[in-house]
Amino acid sequence: MALDAKVDGKLDFKVVGTRVNRPDGIDKVTGRARFGADMTAPGMLVGKVLRSPHAHARITSIDVSAAEALEGVHAVVTRADFPQVELDEATWDVLDNCMAGEKALYDGHAVAAVAASSESVAKKALKLIKVEYEALPHVIAVDDAMKADAPALHEGRQVENVPEGMGANVVARYEFGHGDIEAGLSKADKVLERTYKTEATHQGYIEPHACLAQVGSDGQADLWCCTQGQYMVRDTCAAIMGLSQSRLKVTASEIGGGFGGKTTVFIEPVALALAKKSGRPVKMVMSRSEVLRATGPTASSSIDIRMGMTKDGQITAGFAELRYQGGAYPGSPVEMGAMSAFAPYDLENVKTVGWDVVANRPKQAAYRAPGAPMAAFAVESAIDELGKALDLDPLEVRLKNAAREGTKASYGVTYPAIGLEATLRTAKDHPHWSAPLGENQGRGVACGFWFNFGGNTCVSLNITPDGTVNVIEGNPDIGGSRASMSMMAAEELGVPYERVRTVIADTASLGLNDVTDGSRVTFAVGLATIEAARAAKREMCKRAAMVWGIDEEAVVWEDGAARPSGPNAGKHDPMTLADIAAIASNTGGPIAGHSEVNAEGAGVSFATHMVDTEVDPESGAVKILRYTVFQDAGKAVHPDYVEGQFQGGAVQGIGWALNEAYIYGEDGVLQNPGFLDYRVPVASDLPMIDTVILEIPNPGHPYGVRGVGETSIVPPLAAIANSVSAAAGVRMTSLPMSPPKVLKAIQTG
Amino acid sequence: MSMIHVTTTINGVAQEYLCEADETLLDVLRDRLGMTGSKEGCGTGDCGACSVTVDDRLVCSCLMLGAEAEGRKVETIEGMAEGETLHPLQRKFIEHAALQCGICTPGILVAAKSLLEHNPNPTEEEARYWLAGNLCRCTGYDKIIRAVMAAAEEMREAS
Numbered sequence: 001m002a003l004d005a006k007v008d009g010k011l012d013f014k015v016v017g018t019r020v021n022r023p024d025g026i027d028k029v030t031g032r033a034r035f036g037a038d039m040t041a042p043g044m045l046v047g048k049v050l051r052s053p054h055a056h057a058r059i060t061s062i063d064v065s066a067a068e069a070l071e072g073v074h075a076v077v078t079r080a081d082f083p084q085v086e087l088d089e090a091t092w093d094v095l096d097n098c099m100a101g102e103k104a105l106y107d108g109h110a111v112a113a114v115a116a117s118s119e120s121v122a123k124k125a126l127k128l129i130k131v132e133y134e135a136l137p138h139v140i141a142v143d144d145a146m147k148a149d150a151p152a153l154h155e156g157r158q159v160e161n162v163p164e165g166m167g168a169n170v171v172a173r174y175e176f177g178h179g180d181i182e183a184g185l186s187k188a189d190k191v192l193e194r195t196y197k198t199e200a201t202h203q204g205y206i207e208p209h210a211c212l213a214q215v216g217s218d219g220q221a222d223l224w225c226c227t228q229g230q231y232m233v234r235d236t237c238a239a240i241m242g243l244s245q246s247r248l249k250v251t252a253s254e255i256g257g258g259f260g261g262k263t264t265v266f267i268e269p270v271a272l273a274l275a276k277k278s279g280r281p282v283k284m285v286m287s288r289s290e291v292l293r294a295t296g297p298t299a300s301s302s303i304d305i306r307m308g309m310t311k312d313g314q315i316t317a318g319f320a321e322l323r324y325q326g327g328a329y330p331g332s333p334v335e336m337g338a339m340s341a342f343a344p345y346d347l348e349n350v351k352t353v354g355w356d357v358v359a360n361r362p363k364q365a366a367y368r369a370p371g372a373p374m375a376a377f378a379v380e381s382a383i384d385e386l387g388k389a390l391d392l393d394p395l396e397v398r399l400k401n402a403a404r405e406g407t408k409a410s411y412g413v414t415y416p417a418i419g420l421e422a423t424l425r426t427a428k429d430h431p432h433w434s435a436p437l438g439e440n441q442g443r444g445v446a447c448g449f450w451f452n453f454g455g456n457t458c459v460s461l462n463i464t465p466d467g468t469v470n471v472i473e474g475n476p477d478i479g480g481s482r483a484s485m486s487m488m489a490a491e492e493l494g495v496p497y498e499r500v501r502t503v504i505a506d507t508a509s510l511g512l513n514d515v516t517d518g519s520r521v522t523f524a525v526g527l528a529t530i531e532a533a534r535a536a537k538r539e540m541c542k543r544a545a546m547v548w549g550i551d552e553e554a555v556v557w558e559d560g561a562a563r564p565s566g567p568n569a570g571k572h573d574p575m576t577l578a579d580i581a582a583i584a585s586n587t588g589g590p591i592a593g594h595s596e597v598n599a600e601g602a603g604v605s606f607a608t609h610m611v612d613t614e615v616d617p618e619s620g621a622v623k624i625l626r627y628t629v630f631q632d633a634g635k636a637v638h639p640d641y642v643e644g645q646f647q648g649g650a651v652q653g654i655g656w657a658l659n660e661a662y663i664y665g666e667d668g669v670l671q672n673p674g675f676l677d678y679r680v681p682v683a684s685d686l687p688m689i690d691t692v693i694l695e696i697p698n699p700g701h702p703y704g705v706r707g708v709g710e711t712s713i714v715p716p717l718a719a720i721a722n723s724v725s726a727a728a729g730v731r732m733t734s735l736p737m738s739p740p741k742v743l744k745a746i747q748t749g
Numbered sequence: 750m751s752m753i754h755v756t757t758t759i760n761g762v763a764q765e766y767l768c769e770a771d772e773t774l775l776d777v778l779r780d781r782l783g784m785t786g787s788k789e790g791c792g793t794g795d796c797g798a799c800s801v802t803v804d805d806r807l808v809c810s811c812l813m814l815g816a817e818a819e820g821r822k823v824e825t826i827e828g829m830a831e832g833e834t835l836h837p838l839q840r841k842f843i844e845h846a847a848l849q850c851g852i853c854t855p856g857i858l859v860a861a862k863s864l865l866e867h868n869p870n871p872t873e874e875e876a877r878y879w880l881a882g883n884l885c886r887c888t889g890y891d892k893i894i895r896a897v898m899a900a901a902e903e904m905r906e907a908s
Contacts, residue, residue: 025843028851029835031786031826035852038785119776120769204886206790206798207852256788256852257886288791479849479887640846644888648849651889675795675884683890684874684881 015491016703019640022483023501024254036210036226036253041281044212045074045115047274048122048284049267050129051294052104052111055138055360055668056151059104059131062112066128072121075278076129078112082273083242093329095240097363098269104133105153105328106360107669108293115274115282138360138668142302142325145169145359153358157330169358171330174338176411177351181306184317184349188308192386195304196378197734198717199661200325202297203367204652204680207256208286209295213271217279221248221272226255228262228476229515234507240269241276251506252476259652260366263515266295292673296365297662299324299332303378309386313397317349318342318410322375325357326364332356333364333371336451339411340714341375343449344398344420344606346407360668366517368649369450369710373656373717377735380446380718385731394445394722395428398608402447419632419696420447420606426692427608432628441614441625442726448607448714452707453518454599454700457525458511461489461532463540463591467578469493471502471532473525474513479648479709480641481521485529487637488703492533494560495577511596519707522637523602523698528595530702536593543587544575601700602707607631609650609715615727620743622658622724628690634698634706646712647689653716655681661736757818759784760828768815775799777815778825786826786855790884797883800856800863801825807863809882826855829862837907838862838900847896849887857883861897869905873898 027033064076079101087095100109112129116122137151144150145167152168159172185191211225221243227233230250238245255262267284275282286295302323308316320341326332338354352375387397402421408414427433427445437443460472471489475481486500493500514520541555544562548555554569555562561574584591612626629646636642659679663671672678697704717735725731730745752767759782768777773792778784778801787810790796794809801810802824829836838861841847848854857880864871864879871879876897877890885893 019846021843022846024851025848026835026839028848028854029839029842029858030830031784031855033851034785035788037779037789120771204884205850205852206796206884206886207788207850208790254852255850256790257850259886285789288793288796480846638846640892641849644846644849644892647889647891648887652886674793675791676793680884680886681889682881682884683877683894686877686890688894689889689891 013491015487015497016635016637017639019638020483020487020497022480023486024477024482033254035207035256037285039212039224039253041212041214044281044283045117045278046119046122047113047115047271047282048126049110049270049290050112050126052100052107052109054104054133054135055107056136057104057133058136059100059102059111060134061132063130064112067114067125070121070125070128072117073114073125074280075115075274076112076125077270077273077277081277082240085242087239091236091239094236094264095269097329098266106362108290108362110270110294113270113274115278115280139169140359140361140664140668142300142323142357142359145325145357146323146355153328153360170355171358172356174335174354175352176338179349181317181319181349181351185306185308188316189311190386190389191306191308192382193306194382194733195302196381198301198374198377199735200297200300200361201367201656201660202292202678203259203261205257205259205261208288208291209266210285211268211271212281212283213275214281215272215276219243219247223248223250223268223272224253225250225268226253226262228255228258228478228517230476230507231474231512232263232515233265233268236265237269237272241272249506249508252504255476255478258478259368260370260517261296263366263517264296288675289673292678293670294362296363298367298370299326299334299364301374303374305378305382307382307386309390311390313387313390313392313400315345315347315401318347318379320352320375320378322352322354323357324371325359325361327361328358329363330356330358331364335371337371337375340372340449341379342410344403344447345401346403347401347410350410352410368652368713372448372450372714373653376446376448376714377717377721380715381721381733384444384722395424398447399424415604416699417696418604418606419694422694422696423606423608423630423632426694427610427630430628430692432610432626437612440617440727441612442723443610443612444719444721444723444726445608445610446715446718446722448711450519450605450711450714452523452602452605453520454524454602455514455518455520456512456598457528458513458596459525459528459532459594460510461529461536461593463536463577463581465581465584467581469495469500471500471529472505472510473502473529474505474510475516475521475525476504478516479644480638481525484522484637485525488526488529489533492530493537493577519709520602523701523705523707524599526637526705527599527701528597531595531597532593534593535595536591539591539593540577540580543580543584546587547575548572603634603698603700605632605706605708605711607711607715609719611719611723613720613723613727615724615742617746620739620741620746622737622742624654624685624687626687628692629712630692630694631708631711632694632696632706633708634701635695635704636693637705639693642693642708643691645709646691649712650689650716651681651686653713654720657717657720657735658737753816755816755819757821757823759823760825770816772815773811774813774815774818775810778810784825784827788852788855790852797860798853798856800859800883802859802863807860826859829858836862837903838897841896841900845892845896845899847888847892853883853885857885857893865901865904869901871901
């Protein structure tokens with residue numbers, strides 16, 4: 001339900017759109033903020049996990065007796081210690097991923113865990129656990145995993161529309177589009193067929209997963225953890241542990257980055273099982289190696305494109321076949337890849353087919369616009385190559401085919417007002433586009449799309465007796481959202497930003513809130529905050545009407561005060577929020593506003609990225625010289641943090657394009673489980689990242705807000721590939737574009 | 750295991766503690782002294798989230814043993830503000846929105862303070878190379894570098 005079908009036409013913002021200081025700033029610059037690993041409890045034990053050294057193995061026996069006998073060990077758990085409860089398939093997969101059952105499915109898969117009095121005792125105990133494995137053949141690469149004779153991870157997990165005869169690791173098929181591809185291709189002046197590949201990358205949040213679990217003998221349990229969604233943790237862990245949701249209270253710590261990677265659980269059910277068995281609080285903190293081996297990177301991909309274009313740049317047909325491996329369980333983001341691949345374009349003939357594939361790698365988790373960056377890499381590279389072959393301007397080609405209001409997208413929806421064309425026109429007029437380039441330098445552009453989500457949201461807003469305001473919301477603040485909520489509440493109530501404090505509730509203190517994902521928080525929680533503020537305003541107008549002895553309808557809220565309005569209201573001095581709060585006890589009791597909603601109308605988002613690179617022909621090394629992001633944010637609530645989302649997404653994309661990759665040996669063991677060898681961009685790799693915020697109002701939000709967090713990682717892979725291809729004089733179709741790969745491409749032409 | 754007795758100075762205050770022989774300085778700070786401002790992002794010296802200074806030298810506290818702090822002068826993020834007065838770097842980080850999640854922020858602030866003590870007038874490139882050992886995954890470093898340069902300018906003007 002969209003609360004407001006139309007934008008209010010509100011343009012005279014007083015607080016929204018300013019660059020206020022965030023409320024958690026001082027805590028975070030002084031070291032006071034408490035993240036996942038910063039919590040302790042009296043009598044706390046240290047929990048640690050034993051992980052499979054094999055990529056694929058049957059677990060024939062586990063002997064924990066020696067570990068249990070070690071002094072200081074309070075509990076050892078294996079899969080057998082989890083309750084035998086009925087679970088849906090998705091939750092069963094989460095449990096099996098947190099603690100292996102019959103088989104270890106990837107290097108790093110958890111097989112047992114201990115709780116001990118200290119870190120050193122826990123480490124010793126892990127060495128005393130004897131696991132017998134029967135090693136099985138494994139498969140890592142997506143195209144290998146799809147073969148009919150590939151080692152099968154599971155039996156019976158294929159959904160019905162997977163054609164007979166395909167390998168057991170192909171678990172689902174998706175198809176989107178309209179028109180007739182062959183007819184479209186026949187009208188083209190040039191047709192391109194090309195295959196593109198991307199490697200698995202990790203979200204790379206700097207804070208490893210951490211939690212602290214306590215389980216009382218009465219079955220009441222408490223969990224503190226770093227997560228993007230405390231309610232998701234509650235619901236998943238309660239199901240796995242056989243608890244009712246009201247018995248498990250989950251509190252979200254400050255979160256040290258997530259980017260989608262903290263939208264599921266990895267250690268939380270294990271910590272609860274250890275706490276239950278030991279009767280003591282158990283704290284677990286992952287090492288970086290564990291994070292890389294056993295949490296969720298994104299999928300690797302292999303994508304075939306067929307695309308036709310006329311001499312004047314019209315795309316006559318676009319076809320993509322996308323193959324994504326999402327690790328050891330079904331659920332790679334290929335469906336969203338197939339939906340988003342051609343989303344920026346208005347095409348008569350378009351079709352995408354997506355294949356979800358399992359392989360002996362860690363279970364993938366969401367990573368910022370999951371599934372879209374790889375699809376955009378393929379499509380935007382193909383558009384670039386066709387445009388170059390036909391001697392066309394890359395921005396003009398995109399403008400010619402750009403989706404607009406009323407366009408039927410390849411995934412089925414018809415767009416309302418959208419901002420793609422505005423980002424392209426702004427890019428064309430920007431000085432970056434006309435700046436000169438030197439030798440071995442190239443410029444690339446690419447567009448990107450993301451859906452944005454709304455979802456289940458609850459907000460409570462309390463007017464305190466002294467006339468200040470508390471907003472209570474249920475989504476962990478991953479990049480300044482408490483500031484945004486306080487700003488929207490202040491805007492709506494007409495009070496200064498400093499008088500509003502926003503806090504994040506635990507699961508027992510507020511109703512269900514969906515995970516902080518899909519760029520939903522500023523949109524959906526913002527919308528609920530505005531609605532809660534409006535409810536409080538209605539109540540305050542009612543109280544003023546009571547004091548003045550007039551009808552409620554004769555009172556309006558303007559500039560932070562109730563005012564009489566209309567011919568029969570009479571003359572009364574305005575009552576401010578503080579005036580009304582001070583006498584609330586005498587006019588009916590405390591004043592609060594609430595909003596509970598499953599928000600729709602999130603408003604899709606588009607961006608165009610422009611990047612200049614220089615390629616060293618001697619080494620193949622790529623340097624990013626200049627980077628500009630053009631993105632439609634809807635109304636930018638806090639422009640600093642909108643820019644920050646643009647910049648952060650672009651730089652994660654730079655890492656994905658140039659350096660980052662999961663590297664496996666022949667044995668199926670991950671060879672680079674650390675930040676030394678899994679190399680994310682550092683400050684000296686980069687220039688400043690310029691940003692241009694466009695504000696095309698989202699009709700589904702009272703202030704026109706859209707999500708902004710994810711779109712920014714969609715264009716960079718292709719924009720950089722297009723730039724490097726121009727600089728090197730050779731088309732790059734596989735990521736990462738590491739120096740050896742670029743050098744080889746230059747040498748072989 | 751017998752414990753090692755250590756006498757050291759942390760943020761200007763004399764401090765004694767007992768630690769195991771294989772315990773890192775980061776473990777001691779976080780788990781024995783309750784100073785959780787220094788963060789563990791990797792445990793291998795690659796991310797810089799645990800940055801502290803020891804005798805005015807910038808180190809990763811995850812790569813140094815707690816026992817090695819004997820007789821040294823350790824400075825952590827907890828000692829950066831003077832009472833309620835933030836260090837200019839801390840203030841500029843807030844004003845420039847140089848943090849999103851904030852987990853890398855303590856380490857980057859400690860490293861940036863060390864930079865400005867060694868070089869009060871760094872170029873952007875010098876700041877980027879000095880901070881190359883501190884990973885931030887949220888910001889793309891743009892606003893961090895701007896905040897450091899703004900703090901450097903303010904500190905030069907004040908001195």
